Amino acid sequence: xxxxxxxxxxxxxxxxxxxxxxSRTSHGKRLVYLDxxxxxxxxxxxxxxxxxxxxxxxxxxxxxxxxxAEEATAMFEGARTKLATFIGAPDPDAVVFTRGTTESINLIxxxxxxxxxxxxDEILFSxxxxxxxxxxxxxxxxxxxxxxxxxxxxxxxxxxxxxxxxMMTDRTKVLAISGQSNVLGTMPAIKRLAASAHAxxxxxxxxxxxxxxxxxxxxxxxxxxxxxxxxxxxxGPTASGxxxxxxxxxxxxxxxxxxxxxxxxxxxxxxxxxxxxxxxEAGTMNIAEEIGLASAIDYLEGLGMxxxxxxxxxxxxxxxxxxxxxxATVYGPKDPDVRGGAVSFWYKDIHPHDLAQVLDQEGVCxxxxxxxxxxxxxxxxxxxxxxxxxxxxxxxxxxxxLIAALEKAGEFFGA
Amino acid sequence: MxxxxxxxxxxxxxxxxxxxxxxxxxxxxxxxxxNPLCGDEITVFVNEDDGTIADVSFVGQGCSISQSxxxxxxxxxxxxxxxxxxxxxxxxxxMMAGEVEADEDSFGELVALKGVVKYPVRVKCAVLAWDxxxxxxxxxxxAEGSAPH
Numbered sequence: 075x076x077x078x079x080x081x082x083x084x085x086x087x088x089x090x091x092x093x094x095x096x097s098r099t100s101h102g103k104r105l106v107y108l109d110x111x112x113x114x115x116x117x118x119x120x121x122x123x124x125x126x127x128x129x130x131x132x133x134x135x136x137x138x139x140x141x142x143a144e145e146a147t148a149m150f151e152g153a154r155t156k157l158a159t160f161i162g163a164p165d166p167d168a169v170v171f172t173r174g175t176t177e178s179i180n181l182i183x184x185x186x187x188x189x190x191x192x193x194x195d196e197i198l199f200s201x202x203x204x205x206x207x208x209x210x211x212x213x214x215x216x217x218x219x220x221x222x223x224x225x226x227x228x229x230x231x232x233x234x235x236x237x238x239x240x241m242m243t244d245r246t247k248v249l250a251i252s253g254q255s256n257v258l259g260t261m262p263a264i265k266r267l268a269a270s271a272h273a274x275x276x277x278x279x280x281x282x283x284x285x286x287x288x289x290x291x292x293x294x295x296x297x298x299x300x301x302x303x304x305x306x307x308x309x310g311p312t313a314s315g316x317x318x319x320x321x322x323x324x325x326x327x328x329x330x331x332x333x334x335x336x337x338x339x340x341x342x343x344x345x346x347x348x349x350x351x352x353x354x355e356a357g358t359m360n361i362a363e364e365i366g367l368a369s370a371i372d373y374l375e376g377l378g379m380x381x382x383x384x385x386x387x388x389x390x391x392x393x394x395x396x397x398x399x400x401x402a403t404v405y406g407p408k409d410p411d412v413r414g415g416a417v418s419f420w421y422k423d424i425h426p427h428d429l430a431q432v433l434d435q436e437g438v439c440x441x442x443x444x445x446x447x448x449x450x451x452x453x454x455x456x457x458x459x460x461x462x463x464x465x466x467x468x469x470x471x472x473x474x475x476l477i478a479a480l481e482k483a484g485e486f487f488g489a
Numbered sequence: 490m491x492x493x494x495x496x497x498x499x500x501x502x503x504x505x506x507x508x509x510x511x512x513x514x515x516x517x518x519x520x521x522x523x524n525p526l527c528g529d530e531i532t533v534f535v536n537e538d539d540g541t542i543a544d545v546s547f548v549g550q551g552c553s554i555s556q557s558x559x560x561x562x563x564x565x566x567x568x569x570x571x572x573x574x575x576x577x578x579x580x581x582x583x584m585m586a587g588e589v590e591a592d593e594d595s596f597g598e599l600v601a602l603k604g605v606v607k608y609p610v611r612v613k614c615a616v617l618a619w620d621x622x623x624x625x626x627x628x629x630x631x632a633e634g635s636a637p638h
Binding site: 425426427428431432435442443444448451456457458486487488 | 491492495496501505525526527528529530550551552553554608611614
């Protein structure tokens with residue numbers, strides 16, 4: 075399917091064979107996993123990397139002088155370099171490891187926000203945002219006297235850069251925005267918005283939970299101040315991930331968690347801290363998980379992120395058309411060139427929970443619910459949606475299985 | 490588990506043709522609750538007469554499990570004394586916790602919801618209406634569900 079785009083190593087049937095879980099059945103049916111926006115499946119190479127780490131290299135980092143610890147430290151710091159290169163960061167020190175996007179945004183909101191936000195300062199976020207890019211900002215606003223303001227989406231589910239710019243004032247200090255919506259797939263114009271935010275002296279914080287797994291990303295080219303990364307959504311282990319921050323900002327920020335490994339010297343009345351990224355990495359980190367994430371990046375780079383994006387673009391186009399043909403309402407932009415592969419829909423007035431239950435019996439895994447985006451659900455005027463989302467291992471046959479299961483649900487509920 | 494074991498005909502019937510689904514203006518007892526997990530919403534209205542449930546109704550939206558459970562609940566508790574209603578609520582919770590062996594003699598149509606026990610996420614849908622009824626009888630106005638995420 076990507077042949078016309080030049081030499082490609084992307085062979086989805088081969089990719090599928092790299093994911094052991096995809097060979098199991100669910101309720102006696104072929105497993106059709108369409109919930110990668112929730113969490114992705116893991117290739118054999120990532121699973122093997124974690125096993126090998128525990129069988130051959132396990133030790134705590136930095137502090138020991140024996141060979142094992144040196145190996146573990148080298149692997150962990152190697153993972154940092156790999157992640158930095160993957161997202162185009164100029165320096166590995168600009169990458170802080172965290173449990174993922176939620177922890178990353180909380181880190182930024184607390185360590186940057188509490189130090190630099192003043193009463194009356196404005197934090198802009200969009201109507202698309204996941205709760206993890208809303209609630210931490212509400213908490214820091216409450217603590218600092220800053221105020222939050224929400225930019226509405228357009229009726230077609232897009233975000234209009236001009237509207238966002240029109241809401242920026244000289245009090246705006248933060249633009250917190252998703253790189254790719256986990257509900258609608260919407261992809262805001264990040265590069266333009268970064269320039270607009272900088273022009274008024276604000277920073278831009280990009281929630282990259284859905285952007286990074288599915289697109290080539292270059293933080294230097296985009297010129298964003300912060301980008302958050304969830305490893306488990308990009309073939310890596312749960313609790314792997316991190317954040318990119320501009321080094322001057324990371325330097326100026328307060329620490330987040332205090333404790334071991336983030337300090338230089340500790341006295342009874344004060345302490346001094348390490349330089350970034352270690353300033354933000356207190357306590358024993360998720361060592362095996364971040365090393366597993368490095369293996370996931372190797373796998374994705376082997377496929378090529380342009381190829382990943384192309385593959386998902388074609389699947390998304392196919393799914394949107396197929397869903398429309400059976401009378402489902404698809405939310406968000408319909409043009410696959412401007413959206414990602416999270417496709418939310420409503421089908422024949424069957425409640426998403428009932429729908430997902432029937433789909434489950436057919437081996438089809440989708441997510442029903444509000445997708446941690448209650449603000450967006452209210453705008454869409456629905457209590458919940460059903461969401462199918464795609465990744466490297468999905469095929470047109472998976473979409474066909476979804477459609478067949480939906481039609482079965484329609485018959486079952488007599489809708 | 491086959492689909493028609495979870496979605497018994499009785500459930501689909503109550504979902505499509507809910508009983509006592511109406512507002513009750515002037516109801517003495519009224520309570521609303523939602524389950525933020527899936528957006529289910531139920532409001533229960535109760536009027537009592539001499540210690541028994543003289544009239545009970547509900548309005549709301551949500552999945553077939555939450556709405557059919559509410560419909561069946563109104564039929565179950567209508568005309569009962571407070572003690573009997575409390576016992577029914579306790580028994581239904583027991584069935585949903587898998588602690589009570591549900592049979593048709595004691596549970597009537599409600600036994601159709603037994604299959605929900607195997608789906609912990611859906612148990613919250615099934616008990617929502619019963620939680621609202623209990624809060625209404627306790628004289629509580631509005632409450633927010635506590636499902637996480």
